[in-house]
Amino acid sequence: MPDGMKLLYYRPRSLPPDHGIQMKITAESAWPDEVHALLKEAGIRQVAIVPDAGHARLIKLCEKDKSMRVVRLTTEEEGVALLAGAWLGGEKGVLLMQSSGVGNCINMLSLSLACQFPLLMLVTMRGDHGEFNPAQVPMGNATQAVFEAIGVIVKRADTGEEVPEMVSSAIRLAFNTYRPLAVLIGQRVSGAKDFRKLTESE
Amino acid sequence: MSKLLRRREVVLQLLEDRGDMMVVAGLGAPAWDITAAGDHDLNFPMWGAMGGATMIGLGLALAQPKKKVLVITGDGEMLMGLGSLATIAVQKPRNLYIVVLDNEHYGETGMQETHTGHGVNLAGMAKAAGFLHSLNIATQSGVARLKSTIRSGAGPLFAQVKIDAQKLPLVLPPRDATYIKNRFRIAVLGPEALHDA
Numbered sequence: 001m002p003d004g005m006k007l008l009y010y011r012p013r014s015l016p017p018d019h020g021i022q023m024k025i026t027a028e029s030a031w032p033d034e035v036h037a038l039l040k041e042a043g044i045r046q047v048a049i050v051p052d053a054g055h056a057r058l059i060k061l062c063e064k065d066k067s068m069r070v071v072r073l074t075t076e077e078e079g080v081a082l083l084a085g086a087w088l089g090g091e092k093g094v095l096l097m098q099s100s101g102v103g104n105c106i107n108m109l110s111l112s113l114a115c116q117f118p119l120l121m122l123v124t125m126r127g128d129h130g131e132f133n134p135a136q137v138p139m140g141n142a143t144q145a146v147f148e149a150i151g152v153i154v155k156r157a158d159t160g161e162e163v164p165e166m167v168s169s170a171i172r173l174a175f176n177t178y179r180p181l182a183v184l185i186g187q188r189v190s191g192a193k194d195f196r197k198l199t200e201s202e
Numbered sequence: 203m204s205k206l207l208r209r210r211e212v213v214l215q216l217l218e219d220r221g222d223m224m225v226v227a228g229l230g231a232p233a234w235d236i237t238a239a240g241d242h243d244l245n246f247p248m249w250g251a252m253g254g255a256t257m258i259g260l261g262l263a264l265a266q267p268k269k270k271v272l273v274i275t276g277d278g279e280m281l282m283g284l285g286s287l288a289t290i291a292v293q294k295p296r297n298l299y300i301v302v303l304d305n306e307h308y309g310e311t312g313m314q315e316t317h318t319g320h321g322v323n324l325a326g327m328a329k330a331a332g333f334l335h336s337l338n339i340a341t342q343s344g345v346a347r348l349k350s351t352i353r354s355g356a357g358p359l360f361a362q363v364k365i366d367a368q369k370l371p372l373v374l375p376p377r378d379a380t381y382i383k384n385r386f387r388i389a390v391l392g393p394e395a396l397h398d399a
Contacts, residue, residue: 046264069264071293074285081254081283085226085261088246088383090391093261111251111258115379 031163031189032057035122036065038164039094042171044120046071046086046093048079054124054190055096076101077108084117092175095121099128099143099184100136106150112180113151119180120170121152128187129158132195140187147182158186206366209303212345213274214239216301216352220272224262224390228255228275230310231370232303236274238373243389246382247375253282256290256300263295263357266390270297272352277304277318277362284327290358291332299352299359300328305367313367328360335359 079095127140233247259273306319329336
């Protein structure tokens with residue numbers, strides 16, 4: 001390696017201690033499969049996504065499902081408007097995003113609230129349990145308060161077992177009572193990204 | 203008097219004999235324009251949610267693939283949701299048509315200039331995103347061709363229609379958005395739309 005390259009591959013000798021916080025769940029969790037089954041049972045057809053690692057398996061399951069259409073977005077607020085149109089045309093949908101995308105949705109949510117459109121949002125949290133990236137913390141910390149400030153009902157799951165129950169509850173509330181619902185899936189469920197591992201070469 | 207097209211005449215022409223075509227209008231003047239052409243159960247005029255008109259059109263077009271969806275919006279509203287052009291081009295909805303009435307100004311807030319008066323070509327952006335049709339229109343014959351493409355051609359279509367920046371009396375649609383939503387759904391899905399969950 002030339003001398004000049006060494007700087008690029010510099011790794012700090014000591015990273016902050018992890019205090020025993022579980023950083024990565026190794027066993028495959030069952031919640032994405034259960035949530036996919038719940039969405040299918042509820043007749044969800046349009047799946048609007050801005051990807052997040054925590055949603056990766058659920059997105060794959062929806063992509064494989066011929067009764068669902070996955071619509072990739074450029075920004076999360078597009079999904080709020082898309083699913084309003086879907087409901088006008090008689091279809092149900094779900095919006096999958098990361099907590100950082102919640103801030104992008106706020107004014108567009110006035111559409112769901114003013115028209116009383118059902119809206120189901122599943123949000124994987126960053127800036128939450130064991131976060132490493134400082135940039136993720138402000139929006140992650142504000143996610144629930146910001147949703148509630150504009151009038152979205154928020155459910156939260158902090159274990160994989162809780163996720164299907166909260167999603168089931170949110171589906172019922174959203175589509176039976178015509179309002180926006182968000183399920184926050186805590187970072188403890190999907191596991192914090194382990195930046196230590198990512199700095200190591202294969 | 204300006205030789206530019208006039209917005210209410212363009213909209214009236216596009217909505218003439220509309221059949222079961224569904225119409226979404228962006229907030230402000232486009233919502234007044236479609237209402238001036240005649241309030242209609244299959245109109246969805248927006249009162250807010252700036253930047254969302256084209257995506258409402260996409261969700262509707264995907265849900266009702268056998269019916270045409272026409273989105274009529276303004277240059278300022280379209281500029282706020284430019285990413286949707288990429289999202290829509292990838293989905294390729296054959297029944298979605300987007301018409302931007304471009305007066306190069308934010309007409310509702312004091313006629314401040316928008317980017318389109320400074321060289322930004324929205325139809326060029328739609329073309330680069332991959333729209334099947336993307337048109338720049340500034341003449342009466344262009345509007346007639348646009349109407350016939352919407353009636354008989356496949357989408358996705360994007361048209362940027364240059365219009366005069368007239369200030370016109372407002373023609374307001376109903377303001378209760380739940381009423382607009384429910385009458386739209388009943389018109390599309392039948393009375394059971396209010397009972398099905």
